[in-house]
Amino acid sequence: MSWISWDALEKMPELTKEEAGRALDAACSQVIRNLDQFTDHFQKAYSENGFYSPTENVDWTPGFWTGEIWLAYEHTGNEALKKAGELQMASFLKRINEKQDVETHDLGFMYSPSCVAGYKLTGSRVGREAALKAAEELITRFHEKGQFIQAWGPLDAPDNYRLIIDCLLNLPLLYWASQETGDPRYKEIAERHIHTALSNVIRPDFSTWHTFFFNRETGEPDHGATCQGYRDGSAWARGQAWGIYGTAIGYKYTKRESYIPVFEGVTNYYLEHLPEDLVPFWDLEFGDGDDQPRDSSSASIAACGLLEMAKYVEPEKGALCRSLAARFMKSLTEKYAVKDFDSSNGLVLHSTYSNHSPYNTCNHYGVDECNLWGDYFYMEALTRMYKDWNVYW
Numbered sequence: 040m041s042w043i044s045w046d047a048l049e050k051m052p053e054l055t056k057e058e059a060g061r062a063l064d065a066a067c068s069q070v071i072r073n074l075d076q077f078t079d080h081f082q083k084a085y086s087e088n089g090f091y092s093p094t095e096n097v098d099w100t101p102g103f104w105t106g107e108i109w110l111a112y113e114h115t116g117n118e119a120l121k122k123a124g125e126l127q128m129a130s131f132l133k134r135i136n137e138k139q140d141v142e143t144h145d146l147g148f149m150y151s152p153s154c155v156a157g158y159k160l161t162g163s164r165v166g167r168e169a170a171l172k173a174a175e176e177l178i179t180r181f182h183e184k185g186q187f188i189q190a191w192g193p194l195d196a197p198d199n200y201r202l203i204i205d206c207l208l209n210l211p212l213l214y215w216a217s218q219e220t221g222d223p224r225y226k227e228i229a230e231r232h233i234h235t236a237l238s239n240v241i242r243p244d245f246s247t248w249h250t251f252f253f254n255r256e257t258g259e260p261d262h263g264a265t266c267q268g269y270r271d272g273s274a275w276a277r278g279q280a281w282g283i284y285g286t287a288i289g290y291k292y293t294k295r296e297s298y299i300p301v302f303e304g305v306t307n308y309y310l311e312h313l314p315e316d317l318v319p320f321w322d323l324e325f326g327d328g329d330d331q332p333r334d335s336s337s338a339s340i341a342a343c344g345l346l347e348m349a350k351y352v353e354p355e356k357g358a359l360c361r362s363l364a365a366r367f368m369k370s371l372t373e374k375y376a377v378k379d380f381d382s383s384n385g386l387v388l389h390s391t392y393s394n395h396s397p398y399n400t401c402n403h404y405g406v407d408e409c410n411l412w413g414d415y416f417y418m419e420a421l422t423r424m425y426k427d428w429n430v431y432w
């Protein structure tokens with residue numbers, strides 16, 4: 040295997056604002072083409088042979104499809120998109136009212152790009168009610184012993200007393216809920232979770248654990264473990280990207296200066312483990328020459344994190360963050376974005392959801408396919424490059 044050198048990184052051109060706008064035009068036309076099939080239904084988490092099939096409002100991922108609809112609405116002003124977004128927010132309200140499949144920390148992934156976004160864009164009361172109820176549900180997963188929000192499963196499950204790095208992106212829902220209601224409970228829990236997460240999932244070399252267990256009796260940190268990475272001790276490419284975007288968001292809300300070196304550390308580790316075209320393999324253990332699938336969604340997530348953090352750091356560092364993000368997006372738009380809409384109904388190819396290895400605990404699906412968050416964050420990064428965007432998170 041080999042990873043990119045800094046020289047090679049600098050040789051990758053940056054995507055320009057005009058190119059970002061054109062890529063966004065293309066993505067929006069694909070979203071609009073998909074409305075017939077995916078207004079009453081959502082896209083499944085991942086494509087099969089390049090095509091998403093319709094699903095009910097289940098799983099942790101449908102909010103990304105609604106988020107794509109809102110981003111496309113922002114870019115085009117097309118009223119059909121607004122109508123579809125409104126219908127889908129009603130579905131999210133039903134889901135939280137009926138508590139269907141909400142026993143998870145992923146309520147932020149579900150409700151921020153769908154309902155918070157719809158509320159911010161259109162003032163929807165349905166979106167507001169749904170997102171506030173989701174925030175209320177999310178804080179029930181906070182454990183005083185250990186000071187974290189439990190990721191998966193029932194709260195009394197004997198084998199799941201853990202957080203996962205992805206959760207950093209679920210917390211903006213809580214900050215929004217506190218801003219909206221004036222009730223500090225939500226953001227206080229978010230802040231405590233961020234502190235626990237960043238104190239434990241970041242290793243000394245700034246690679247990251249996917250999941251981290253705590254002792255149920257004492258709350259003491261116990262051990263890290265991977266689920267979707269290649270092995271314990273490697274850095275799952277998407278987990279590292281959640282770490283980049285997650286620390287940027289952590290800084291946005293807390294303004295804790297100690298999070299800046301964490302952001303720089305996890306970003307540097309990521310950069311040092313990229314292949315030549317800047318789109319990582321599914322685990323950062325792998326590089327050019329390894330016969331492994333990519334995770335293009337990781338590059339889009341990292342680009343969004345860089346573009347968010349660019350707002351807060353000193354101008355020189357901000358320019359570097361923007362430049363890196365623009366290089367990631369150049370590679371994604373040129374080599375990974377769907378160009379022929381008859382060959383796929385997604386936006387970005389070569390992403391990996393869950394790749395089973397002899398050393399991890401995940402099931403095997405969505406390998407080298409499109410996936411919903413890959414498509415969503417690709418559009419978000421392009422939007423961030425194209426205009427001054429009012430963030431959904």
Ligand code: GLY
Nearest residue numbers: 205267277278392
């Ligand atoms: N948050 C789950 C994943 O990234 O696969």
